[in-house]
Amino acid sequence: MKCMNGSRWAHLGGSRLIAYLVWAIVVCSCLMAVPNVAALACEEPLCGAMRIRVGIPCDGEVRLGSASEAIPLCVCEGLELSHALFRPAEDGSIACVGPDGVCTILSSPVVVGLDEGASDAGNARSSLIWLDDKKAVYKGWFELSVNADGDLSLVNVVDLEDYVAGVVPYEIGAFSPFEALRAQAVVARTEALSRLGRHGDEGYDLCSTTHCQVYKGAGAELAYPAVREAVDSTAGEVLFHGGIVARGANYHACCGGLTESEGDLWGTDVPYMHTVRCGRELDSTGDGLDMSEEDEVRRWIQTPDPDDYCYGSNGYRWRVEYSQEALSKILEPIIGLDASIESLEVAARTPRGTAVRLVVRTSAGDHEVSGEYAIRAALGGTRVIKSGVFVVNEDGNPPTKFEFEGAGYGHGVGMCQYGARAMALEGYDYISILEKYYPGATVGSLKP
Ligand SMILES: [Zn+2]
Ligand SMILES: [Zn+2]
Numbered sequence: 203m204k205c206m207n208g209s210r211w212a213h214l215g216g217s218r219l220i221a222y223l224v225w226a227i228v229v230c231s232c233l234m235a236v237p238n239v240a241a242l243a244c245e246e247p248l249c250g251a252m253r254i255r256v257g258i259p260c261d262g263e264v265r266l267g268s269a270s271e272a273i274p275l276c277v278c279e280g281l282e283l284s285h286a287l288f289r290p291a292e293d294g295s296i297a298c299v300g301p302d303g304v305c306t307i308l309s310s311p312v313v314v315g316l317d318e319g320a321s322d323a324g325n326a327r328s329s330l331i332w333l334d335d336k337k338a339v340y341k342g343w344f345e346l347s348v349n350a351d352g353d354l355s356l357v358n359v360v361d362l363e364d365y366v367a368g369v370v371p372y373e374i375g376a377f378s379p380f381e382a383l384r385a386q387a388v389v390a391r392t393e394a395l396s397r398l399g400r401h402g403d404e405g406y407d408l409c410s411t412t413h414c415q416v417y418k419g420a421g422a423e424l425a426y427p428a429v430r431e432a433v434d435s436t437a438g439e440v441l442f443h444g445g446i447v448a449r450g451a452n453y454h455a456c457c458g459g460l461t462e463s464e465g466d467l468w469g470t471d472v473p474y475m476h477t478v479r480c481g482r483e484l485d486s487t488g489d490g491l492d493m494s495e496e497d498e499v500r501r502w503i504q505t506p507d508p509d510d511y512c513y514g515s516n517g518y519r520w521r522v523e524y525s526q527e528a529l530s531k532i533l534e535p536i537i538g539l540d541a542s543i544e545s546l547e548v549a550a551r552t553p554r555g556t557a558v559r560l561v562v563r564t565s566a567g568d569h570e571v572s573g574e575y576a577i578r579a580a581l582g583g584t585r586v587i588k589s590g591v592f593v594v595n596e597d598g599n600p601p602t603k604f605e606f607e608g609a610g611y612g613h614g615v616g617m618c619q620y621g622a623r624a625m626a627l628e629g630y631d632y633i634s635i636l637e638k639y640y641p642g643a644t645v646g647s648l649k650p
Contacts, residue, residue, distance in 0.1 A: 252362040255406040260356040263289035266314050269330035269339050278313045294348045315343035340419035357406045366390050367433045369415045371422035374619050376429050379626035383432035385635040392440040392451040438649035443474050454612025455619050456517040459510040462614030466552035474643035477554050480621045481509045493555035500593045503609045511621035517588040517611025524604045532582050541566040546594045556590035
């Protein structure tokens with residue numbers, strides 16, 4: 203990027219528009235039942251121009267700086283600075299305070315990039331922008347704007363492959379076996395494509411939290427070269443199903459032995475995200491399985507199977523205990539003050555056993571919570587109640603103690619990440635891993 207005056211900013215906007223149109227054409231083509239992978243191929247440099255707009259959390263103001271002393275930060279309207287502080291100013295404009303304390307008022311949006319004309323050969327950090335006193339470094343460029351509430355909004359515009367490299371280490375761990383990193387790269391790329399524009403109303407495609415995918419820039423790929431290798435060696439590869447780009451590729455930490463069906467959990471049937479067994483058997487589909495009765499779920503939870511790929515991992519089996527007082531406090535937003543919990547009843551489960559409707563019976567009446575995520579959040583948070591596959595043991599009448607026993611960590615749909623890591627350690631490649639957890643889907647390339 204060169205330092206931009208107003209007209210160059212307009213040019214940049216035009217480039218972005220073209221990139222979006224290319225994306226739209228590719229994605230729309232995919233959705234219109236294109237018969238094969240080759241039909242989706244786009245010509246370079248268009249594939250290389252695929253960019254993702256990622257919303258980065260911003261707390262009132264933000265500091266940005268160049269990670270290289272030789273290359274200045276370029277702020278629209280021709281400012282060249284080593285670093286600067288940005289904050290909302292009057293009338294929706296943005297104040298930019300440089301290292302010398304000089305404040306320049308800029309109209310929103312403000313583009314902050316690097317002057318690529320400056321040379322810093324051999325420095326791997328030369329094309330990076332640091333954020334918030336160097337706590338994190340990012341590729342691409344930033345766009346700052348003031349939203350309707352008068353708050354600063356920060357967007358990192360980054361090439362698809364750089365985005366994937368900023369997701370993989372935070373979603374599966376940079377130390378994961380190489381083939382598991384490659385599987386995660388394909389899945390993260392597929393998710394990015396399928397969810398493009400999800401936050402369009404907020405001015406970006408994807409957020410950088412677990413809602414979309416955790417993305418924290420280039421720090422981890424610089425520290426762990428295997429991350430970049432995994433991304434580069436699968437560049438442009440995504441999941442396909444029925445000859446078109448797959449409409450998503452959910453994943454989670456640990457399935458507990460059985461993955462969840464997207465259709466059963468969220469109501470939209472996706473043929474390659476049905477239940478599969480996370481074990482070593484050849485036929486691993488869970489079609490026809492019915493674990494919707496509590497006894498079946500209890501039996502599953504209480505019989506851990508060393509043959510499960512995710513056996514023994516964090517959340518494979520878990521247990522949480524609450525006193526009557528503690529659980530009443532946690533459920534207070536739902537049951538109100540001074541209500542005593544008489545029982546918890548899982549009123550509906552998916553065939554895999556995931557609780558999707560919970561009835562809380564109290565001295566002041568019954569209350570209902572619907573949805574796997576909402577139930578976990580209501581009962582103490584999704585890090586405590588690690589999955590929707592649980593049973594409740596009550597002690598006393600009315601109960602003085604509630605014990606939750608569960609299996610799995612996360613929603614359970616799609617790839618089990620601990621399972622993927624175990625498969626990689628046993629010598630399976632990323633294609634085999636993906637074919638196991640997304641049966642019927644194949645890995646294909648968007649590039650020629
Ligand atoms: Zn999101
Ligand atoms: Zn598993």
